Amino acid sequence: MEKYGYVAMIAFTICGSFWLEVVFKVGVLRRWKRAFSSILPISALFIGWDAYAIKEGHWFFDRDQILGIFGPFGIPIEEYAFFIFVPMAALMTIEAVVKVKPHWGRK
Numbered sequence: 001m002e003k004y005g006y007v008a009m010i011a012f013t014i015c016g017s018f019w020l021e022v023v024f025k026v027g028v029l030r031r032w033k034r035a036f037s038s039i040l041p042i043s044a045l046f047i048g049w050d051a052y053a054i055k056e057g058h059w060f061f062d063r064d065q066i067l068g069i070f071g072p073f074g075i076p077i078e079e080y081a082f083f084i085f086v087p088m089a090a091l092m093t094i095e096a097v098v099k100v101k102p103h104w105g106r107k
Contacts, residue, residue: 002055002064002065003064003065003066003067003068004067005065005066006061006067006076006078006079006082007065007067007078008061010078010081010082010086013085013086013089014082014089015091016089017088017092017093018088018089019088019090020092020093020095020096021092023096024096024099024100025099026092026095026096027095028088028091028092028095028101031075035088035091038087039052039084039088039091040084041088042083043083043084044088046083047073047075047079047080047083050073050075050079051072051073051074051075054073054074054075055074058097059077060101061075061076075087
């Protein structure tokens, strides 16, 4: 069961934020090109950072807490999912706050 730890964290992140898309109609998924154009450059930077840190031995992933499916650069698939779903959840949270508190939004 421990091997699902990282997946569970991502699932909780999704459950904790993606409902905002439906309830508050924040429209992040509707504007998916805009969301991904914001997320992908930063995700690429952090994936590069992870790859470097793993290669140099500064960073590793506990094999007992991951599924064991690795993508490019020896990075677990959960890490790639993390770099997509966590920023997406953050965008949804920010948009929901602006929807509820419009005076906190853009000027």
